[in-house]
Amino acid sequence: MADSPRRYHITTFGCQMNKADSERMAGILEGMGFQWAETPEEASLVLYNTCTIRDNAEQKVYSYLGRQAKRKHEQPDLTLVVAGCVAQQEGELLLRRVPELDLVMGPQHANRLQDLLEQVFAGNQVVATDPVHIFEDITKPRRDSQVTAWVNVIYGCNERCTYCVVPNVRGVEQSRTPEAIRAEMEELGRQGFKEVTLLGQNIDAYGRDLPGVTAAGRHQHTLTDLLYYVHDVPGIERIRFATSHPRYFTERLIRACAELPKVCEHFHIPFQSGDNEVLKAMARGYTRERYLRIIDQIRSYMPDAAISADAIVGFPGETESQFENTLQLVEQVGFDQLNTAAYSPRPGTPAALWDNQLSETVKADRLQRLNHLVATKAAERSQRYLGRVEAVLVEDQNPKDPLQVMGRTGGNRLTFFTGDITELKGQIVPVQITTVRAFSLTGDRVDQPTQLSVAGVAC
Ligand code: SAH
Ligand code: SF4
Ligand code: F3S
Numbered sequence: 001m002a003d004s005p006r007r008y009h010i011t012t013f014g015c016q017m018n019k020a021d022s023e024r025m026a027g028i029l030e031g032m033g034f035q036w037a038e039t040p041e042e043a044s045l046v047l048y049n050t051c052t053i054r055d056n057a058e059q060k061v062y063s064y065l066g067r068q069a070k071r072k073h074e075q076p077d078l079t080l081v082v083a084g085c086v087a088q089q090e091g092e093l094l095l096r097r098v099p100e101l102d103l104v105m106g107p108q109h110a111n112r113l114q115d116l117l118e119q120v121f122a123g124n125q126v127v128a129t130d131p132v133h134i135f136e137d138i139t140k141p142r143r144d145s146q147v148t149a150w151v152n153v154i155y156g157c158n159e160r161c162t163y164c165v166v167p168n169v170r171g172v173e174q175s176r177t178p179e180a181i182r183a184e185m186e187e188l189g190r191q192g193f194k195e196v197t198l199l200g201q202n203i204d205a206y207g208r209d210l211p212g213v214t215a216a217g218r219h220q221h222t223l224t225d226l227l228y229y230v231h232d233v234p235g236i237e238r239i240r241f242a243t244s245h246p247r248y249f250t251e252r253l254i255r256a257c258a259e260l261p262k263v264c265e266h267f268h269i270p271f272q273s274g275d276n277e278v279l280k281a282m283a284r285g286y287t288r289e290r291y292l293r294i295i296d297q298i299r300s301y302m303p304d305a306a307i308s309a310d311a312i313v314g315f316p317g318e319t320e321s322q323f324e325n326t327l328q329l330v331e332q333v334g335f336d337q338l339n340t341a342a343y344s345p346r347p348g349t350p351a352a353l354w355d356n357q358l359s360e361t362v363k364a365d366r367l368q369r370l371n372h373l374v375a376t377k378a379a380e381r382s383q384r385y386l387g388r389v390e391a392v393l394v395e396d397q398n399p400k401d402p403l404q405v406m407g408r409t410g411g412n413r414l415t416f417f418t419g420d421i422t423e424l425k426g427q428i429v430p431v432q433i434t435t436v437r438a439f440s441l442t443g444d445r446v447d448q449p450t451q452l453s454v455a456g457v458a459c
Contacts, residue, residue: 008034009043013060014051016199016242017170018084020150021110022049025083026142028113036142040068045079050086052165054344061086062097069100079103079120083110088169089347091129104129108155108171111135131171136180147395147426149193151184152176153226154200154207159245161272162283162351163315163343166201173202175210178221178229189235194393194426198226198241204248224256231260237428238393238410238459242268243310247285249294258301264410264459265302269294270310270339274329275322278315281351288329295333304384306411308337313370314363315343317356323366330373336381336411337439338374342367375438382413382436389446390415391459392431394424410459414440 008029012022025047026036037043046068051057065082072078081103082094088106095101102120106129109116119126134155143149156171157164185196200206207221214220223241231239239262246269257263271291273279279287298305311326330338342363345352390409398404398416405419407429417431431443 005033005035006045007037007043008045008047009037009040010047010049011040011064012049013057014049014053014085016150016197017107017152017155017201018049018051019144020141020152020199021084021107022047023141023143023150024139025049025110025113027140028111030142031140032114032117041071044075044077045081047081047083050082050084052085052089052169052346054341055346056344058086058089065098065101069098072100079117081105081117083107083113085165085169088129089165092127095125095127102126107169108132108134111139134174136176143193145193145395146191147193147393148195148197149188150199151181151188151196152200153181153198153223153241154203154205157201158205159202159247159285160283162281163312163346163349165346165349168348170201173205173209175205175207175221177210178226181226182230182233185230185233185236189233192235192426194236194428195238195240196230196236198223198239200241201243202245202248203241203243204245204250204253222250222252224250224253227253227256227260227263231262237262239263240266240412244269246271246291246294251297254294254297254301262459264412265305266308266410266412266459267298267305268308271329272310272312273315273318273322274311274326275318278318278322278325281317282312282315288325292329292332304411306336306381306413307333308339308412309333309335310339310341311370312341312343313366314358316351316354316358318343318358318366327370327373330370330377334377334381335374336413337378338370340367340370340374379436379438382438382441385409385413385433385441386436387433389430389432390441390443391428392417392443393428394419394421394426396425397421409441416440416442417445419445 010022012018040046050061068080080101083105084107087104094104103116104127109128116126116128154173154175156173157167158173206223207219210221212220274288276287392407392415394405394407398406403418404416405421405424406416409415430446432446433441433443435442
């Protein structure tokens with residue numbers, strides 16, 4: 001027992017932030033001598049990195065936990081950890097609900113996993129949910145991909161959207177310094193990574209909490225400045241960022257994206273609702289008109305830019321005609337991709353307490369109608385790729401067809417083509433698109449890079 005290494009498994013729910021946190025926690029565990037196990041059942045340390053954005057995300061966690069808690073009765077040396085947003089939301093309550101847990105830790109504590117586990121191994125049951133200053137990320141993440149990587153630039157969120165748990169569970173905004181971000185990207189470049197996605201819940205808030213203002217009175221470190229600062233990191237050929245907030249999105253940022261060749265022409269800007277009254281009730285801080293102006297501005301600089309977003313249907317009090325304003329906005333913009341959700345009342349959020357909640361039937365009906373329109377519009381948007389040569393960054397083999405590889409275009413469309421993964425992984429390959437579907441493309445590799453529609457440009 002003593003000389004066989006302990007094995008761990010992490011199951012990750014939720015958004016890119018959680019995925020990035022999981023990779024860092026996996027890095028810490030490997031630094032402690034743990035080895036990855038393919039399934040929770042083969043592991044003696046099981047960690048759930050949880051999400052509570054909607055009720056169904058939270059309930060999923062409880063059903064998984066129940067199974068592991070049972071297992072612990074037969075295998076007392078099993079270490080059970082709940083990390084992430086449910087851990088932060090429930091804290092001590094989780095221990096009461098699942099007394100078999102060893103460690104409950106909020107997202108701000110991800111980088112402290114080793115320290116917390118040492119307390120567990122000393123015989124304690126530990127809850128770490130107090131707000132802390134996030135320590136600089138000195139860990140070596142165990143990244144899922146060898147081609148694309150997440151890099152956190154700002155943690156937390158200072159907005160107060162009336163439906164959203166994120167500020168409660170992720171705490172206040174904390175930006176990393178431009179130097180730390182660049183250093184992480186340089187390391188990624190040295191390791192052979194080709195693409196970086198800069199992450200923040202409200203990435204336009206980047207730098208507000210860092211010291212320094214310019215002579216013109218603006219914050220010295222904005223997202224736009226950061227893009228210029230990291231743009232020339234050797235080896236990194238593509239840069240993306242998410243999530244943008246329409247309230248703070250600037251024309252200066254759009255210009256930077258148009259000017260900097262490594263920044264992909266892909267924008268993820270959730271609008272949530274196409275109706276001004278609903279937007280106001282959500283406390284989003286912008287109007288439909290402002291949102292549409294942003295889209296127009298993006299398209300005036302980059303006519304081909306891919307645009308994706310998130311939207312919620314069935315917000316409390318949403319009338320049929322207000323919902324139709326959302327449909328109409330989707331029709332008008334023509335998103336490349338849209339993440340849709342039925343409103344879910346969340347503990348600790350204002351909208352959950354309002355008495356004008358809609359029935360599940362109305363929400364489900366609206367969600368279905370919206371999804372139908374989204375698929376139709378995405379299929380229309382895909383048409384523009386037909387026959388074109390796109391630069392595809394190859395990430396992996398197609399799991400459904402070993403003769404094919406898959407990757408993404410600059411606009412983030414998943415693309416398949418015949419090729420050998422050992423030769424092509426991590427390369428940007430010109431691919432002529434022969435088949436288009438709503439959310440993916442198929443094509444053929446073309447040999448001469450000069451055929452690229454945007455020669456020499458990675459995105
Ligand atoms: N920071 C991002 C969103 C993070 S949460 C932003 O401001 O847009 C990801 C998405 O989950 C949101 O965009 C929203 O569409 C959805 N969401 C958040 N809270 C929700 C709730 N209570 N019910 C349904 N969907 C929700
Ligand atoms: Fe939630 Fe709003 Fe913050 Fe996005 S901006 S994380 S929706 S509170
Ligand atoms: Fe979920 Fe937390 Fe992300 S609630 S969406 S994992 S910030």
